[in-house]
Amino acid sequence: MTSTTKQPASSPRLSLIDFVTMAVTFFALGVTLQVLLIEAGTSSTRAFVASVVIFSATSEFAYLAVRNGGGSDWAAIVAGWVVATRFGILAVSLVPRLPKGLPLRVLAALNAFDPNVAMAVQQENPKAVEREFWRTTSAMMIGWFLGIAVGTLLGNVIGDTSRIGLDAVFPAALLAIIGNILRSRDGFVAGVAGGLICLGLLPIAPAGLPIILSVFGVGVALLVGRLVPSQTRLP
Amino acid sequence: MTILAVVMLTIGVWSQRLLGAFVVGPLLERRPTLTRAAGLIPAAVVMAVIVSLTITRGGDLVFDERIVGLVAAAFFVWRKAPFIVVVAVAAVTTSLLRVLL
Numbered sequence: 502m503t504s505t506t507k508q509p510a511s512s513p514r515l516s517l518i519d520f521v522t523m524a525v526t527f528f529a530l531g532v533t534l535q536v537l538l539i540e541a542g543t544s545s546t547r548a549f550v551a552s553v554v555i556f557s558a559t560s561e562f563a564y565l566a567v568r569n570g571g572g573s574d575w576a577a578i579v580a581g582w583v584v585a586t587r588f589g590i591l592a593v594s595l596v597p598r599l600p601k602g603l604p605l606r607v608l609a610a611l612n613a614f615d616p617n618v619a620m621a622v623q624q625e626n627p628k629a630v631e632r633e634f635w636r637t638t639s640a641m642m643i644g645w646f647l648g649i650a651v652g653t654l655l656g657n658v659i660g661d662t663s664r665i666g667l668d669a670v671f672p673a674a675l676l677a678i679i680g681n682i683l684r685s686r687d688g689f690v691a692g693v694a695g696g697l698i699c700l701g702l703l704p705i706a707p708a709g710l711p712i713i714l715s716v717f718g719v720g721v722a723l724l725v726g727r728l729v730p731s732q733t734r735l736p
Numbered sequence: 737m738t739i740l741a742v743v744m745l746t747i748g749v750w751s752q753r754l755l756g757a758f759v760v761g762p763l764l765e766r767r768p769t770l771t772r773a774a775g776l777i778p779a780a781v782v783m784a785v786i787v788s789l790t791i792t793r794g795g796d797l798v799f800d801e802r803i804v805g806l807v808a809a810a811f812f813v814w815r816k817a818p819f820i821v822v823v824a825v826a827a828v829t830t831s832l833l834r835v836l837l
Contacts, residue, residue, distance in 0.1 A: 526818075555742065563785045574741055578740070578741055581745045586778065588753045592757035611750060670827050673805065676809060677823070695779065699783070718779070
């Protein structure tokens with residue numbers, strides 16, 4: 502770090518404690534995901550390979566949610582794609598702020614997750630964006646890969662995951678991930694509408710469809726945004 | 737999880753990140769409404785996944801301790817608690833209720 506530019510107080514840096522917290526968080530996420538994948542009948546090897554290559558716990562969970570609900574393979578895959586739009590959107594906000602250079606930009610785009618993009622986009626210049634992005638990414642990846650390794654080993658041992666409340670962990674984790682979007686009025690309306698669409702369709706529609714059709718919650722939010730002037734922000 | 741699913745999800749996730757960064761991003765630049773809509777998609781669909789994971793089990797609607805765990809977690813999300821706290825609250829609340837009830 503030979504940068505002579507002063508870091509304004511407004512650009513957060515990843516402290517050692519943040520680094521460890523981030524790693525521990527992704528460790529927990531990785532363990533949970535593997536245990537639940539294996540409990541759902543996936544072999545240990547395939548569960549490990551899946552989490553290494555797919556690189557999106559959210560998509561794997563959307564897939565599982567549909568399959569466990571009796572949906573077809575393709576319905577589950579489409580649900581996994583739909584939730585992965587989040588990563589495309591994260592990449593949209595990250596990549597233009599990075600230094601020029603295609604290979605590193607591609608690599609960064611493929612690693613776009615919520616915490617590292619959130620940390621990166623708050624930096625002042627491209628160099629700082631790149632540095633904080635990769636520092637946060639390395640913390641996440643250390644935790645994630647250790648977590649899926651340990652989770653794969655534990656998957657066959659733990660047995661009944663519901664006793665220790667693991668089945669409640671992923672919905673809660675997802676809620677924390679989209680917490681910031683839900684704080685804006687439009688985000689809140691979109692979330693509530695998406696949730697209600699899913700809730701209404703779950704008893705009647707084939708598994709997978711409720712998640713896919715929940716995307717129309719966005720339309721509801723835009724409509725409400727047009728009818729009611731957007732001044733209000735939630736606490 | 738089938739092999740087809742592993743392959744298709746990998747293609748889907750990787751391509752959405754790359755398309756977002758290098759195709760959709762530049763296209764959205766001068767279209768504020770589309771940009772706003774795109775930014776809201778995660779709120780709607782991830783919330784649907786949350787609902788599905790919370791109230792279904794093996795193809796049936798099951799209303800159980802998970803709902804309480806999620807509500808407890810939601811309170812901590814609203815209070816901007818660290819991620820790990822939110823997750824721990826959900827797990828502990830749910831498993832405590834199962835032990836106690």
